[in-house]
Amino acid sequence: MIRIALAATAFLGATLALVFLLPKGGPGLPEDSAVTRTDSAFSQPSTAPAGPNLPVPTSQASPLPRPATAPIAPPQPPVLLTDNSSLRDMTNGVLGELGLQPPPAEAPQMRDMTANALANIGRLRPGTAQPQPQPEKLQALIAQALKQGQSDSYIDALLNEAASRGEVAVPKALVTPEGRVDTATLLANIVASATAAAQGQTPVDMAKGQPVGGKGVEIRMVTQADGTSVQYQFYTVGVGDSLGAIAVKFYGDVAKFNTIFEANRTILSSPDKIRVGQRLVIPRA
Amino acid sequence: MVRMLCRAAVAVLMLLGQPGWAEDVRITADIAAKQIVLNGQTINIGRIQDKANVLTGEFTKTSRACPPFCIHPISAGAGVETLGEIEVLAFLEKNVAQGTGLLIDSRVPEWFAKGTIPGAVNVPFTTLEPTNPYRDEILKALGGVKTASGWDFSAALDLAMFCNGPWCDQSPRAIRNLTEAGYPPEKLRYYRGGMQLWLLLGLSVQTP
Numbered sequence: 001m002i003r004i005a006l007a008a009t010a011f012l013g014a015t016l017a018l019v020f021l022l023p024k025g026g027p028g029l030p031e032d033s034a035v036t037r038t039d040s041a042f043s044q045p046s047t048a049p050a051g052p053n054l055p056v057p058t059s060q061a062s063p064l065p066r067p068a069t070a071p072i073a074p075p076q077p078p079v080l081l082t083d084n085s086s087l088r089d090m091t092n093g094v095l096g097e098l099g100l101q102p103p104p105a106e107a108p109q110m111r112d113m114t115a116n117a118l119a120n121i122g123r124l125r126p127g128t129a130q131p132q133p134q135p136e137k138l139q140a141l142i143a144q145a146l147k148q149g150q151s152d153s154y155i156d157a158l159l160n161e162a163a164s165r166g167e168v169a170v171p172k173a174l175v176t177p178e179g180r181v182d183t184a185t186l187l188a189n190i191v192a193s194a195t196a197a198a199q200g201q202t203p204v205d206m207a208k209g210q211p212v213g214g215k216g217v218e219i220r221m222v223t224q225a226d227g228t229s230v231q232y233q234f235y236t237v238g239v240g241d242s243l244g245a246i247a248v249k250f251y252g253d254v255a256k257f258n259t260i261f262e263a264n265r266t267i268l269s270s271p272d273k274i275r276v277g278q279r280l281v282i283p284r285a
Numbered sequence: 286m287v288r289m290l291c292r293a294a295v296a297v298l299m300l301l302g303q304p305g306w307a308e309d310v311r312i313t314a315d316i317a318a319k320q321i322v323l324n325g326q327t328i329n330i331g332r333i334q335d336k337a338n339v340l341t342g343e344f345t346k347t348s349r350a351c352p353p354f355c356i357h358p359i360s361a362g363a364g365v366e367t368l369g370e371i372e373v374l375a376f377l378e379k380n381v382a383q384g385t386g387l388l389i390d391s392r393v394p395e396w397f398a399k400g401t402i403p404g405a406v407n408v409p410f411t412t413l414e415p416t417n418p419y420r421d422e423i424l425k426a427l428g429g430v431k432t433a434s435g436w437d438f439s440a441a442l443d444l445a446m447f448c449n450g451p452w453c454d455q456s457p458r459a460i461r462n463l464t465e466a467g468y469p470p471e472k473l474r475y476y477r478g479g480m481q482l483w484l485l486l487g488l489s490v491q492t493p
Contacts, residue, residue, distance in 0.1 A: 113412050114419035116394065120406040121426045124324050124387060
């Protein structure tokens with residue numbers, strides 16, 4: 001019964017969203033002039049200055065044609081509500097709701113308490129602090145769907161629906177170039193943490209080891225000035241990738257997305273602003 | 286018999302004739318109740334008019350274990366002014382209504398939810414502990430500006446803090462943590478009576 005009600009709500013929501021968004025031509029993708037596509041075919045890492053922090057190819061102003069994959073991206077991806085919440089906190093929250101883990105440690109509690117305090121201050125002082133969407137909402141949504149035994153694709157649709165309506169905020173690292181929530185990585189992270197919790201361990205790597213090859217992965221040897229060579233890894237963003245998924249691919253840990261983000265700050269304005277065809281440098285773990 | 290009737294009639298007339306019969310229990314001789322507009326919301330603070338009313342429950346306890354529920358000195362720190370109820374009302378009317386101050390309930394949310402002083406906002410003392418990794422966000426919201434050399438609180442809000450009463454350590458602790466973070470003591474106030482005295486005086490309580 002609940003399932004039918006949920007499905008009905010989701011359908012109604014989708015219909016309303018279409019009705020409201022279509023006449024306006026759909027929500028535009030917030031363009032960020034600082035973000036430029038890099039063209040993997042025309043940038044050689046060996047031309048990049050040798051040094052631990054500078055392996056990012058700088059062919060941003062390339063007049064050459066775009067890679068063939070670029071125009072495939074949907075023209076008007078929905079705008080998702082994102083926030084800076086940590087995926088680990090969110091995962092622990094979901095596990096807590098499912099009764100798989102003791103209530104999360106102090107930090108997540110403090111985050112929620114702080115968020116509430118800020119909202120309280122903001123209520124009397126408009127403009128100082130706006131009430132943020134509560135991260136518990138996302139947790140509750142996922143936990144409920146998991147309890148109901150919903151399929152991954154159902155949860156995927158549910159989350160995208162809710163995030164595009166601004167009802168829940170998703171971690172920035174889990175936004176794909178198409179502007180969708182990377183539900184697969186999110187769920188995999190929850191499963192990995194639940195398994196670890198059940199075995200009484202700290203969360204383990206979801207996918208141990210580094211990919212030797214695989215689509216989009218490049219490994220280059222760069223000879224430094226002193227004659228030694230350093231290995232750099234690059235990854236070209238594909239359809240459906242999120243920074244979190246890439247972090248899992250290379251480090252086996254979704255939380256490492258920040259390592260990748262920091263190393264690619266010159267081409268990424270925000271973790272949720274990755275584009276298909278972007279060539280990201282992947283620092284050695 | 287006639288005398289009795291007369292006496293009763295006079296008594297009734299006296300009661301009806303008093304302009305503020307409904308506010309027989311006033312805040313002060315001059316002030317029956319206060320109406321304060323805070324950010325577009327009007328709050329009313331008066332007192333319980335039932336003269337037979339007594340407190341029941343939590344706030345009638347005499348002997349809480351000390352520690353932790355020890356009796357606090359009148360001052361919460363050098364330079365921090367201590368307030369009574371009339372000063373709390375004045376603070377609401379002046380500082381809070383004009384947007385230059387906040388009346389802060391330092392207790393944890395569960396206590397806040399049971400009832401607080403009208404116009405107070407809940408900033409639990411735990412969120413002001415240096416161990417809270419997100420404390421900076423609160424200090425910013427209170428008007429602090431992080432500079433290269435530390436915090437600049439010169440434009441920060443005036444804060445009046447309270448908790449459950451003279452036996453409660455939460456607001457003194459929040460005040461200590463704020464001053465240690467560099468918050469100027471002259472921008473801080475301590476309402477020592479807290480909920481204990483507020484309730485004992487039958488003053489209005491707001492349930493958020």
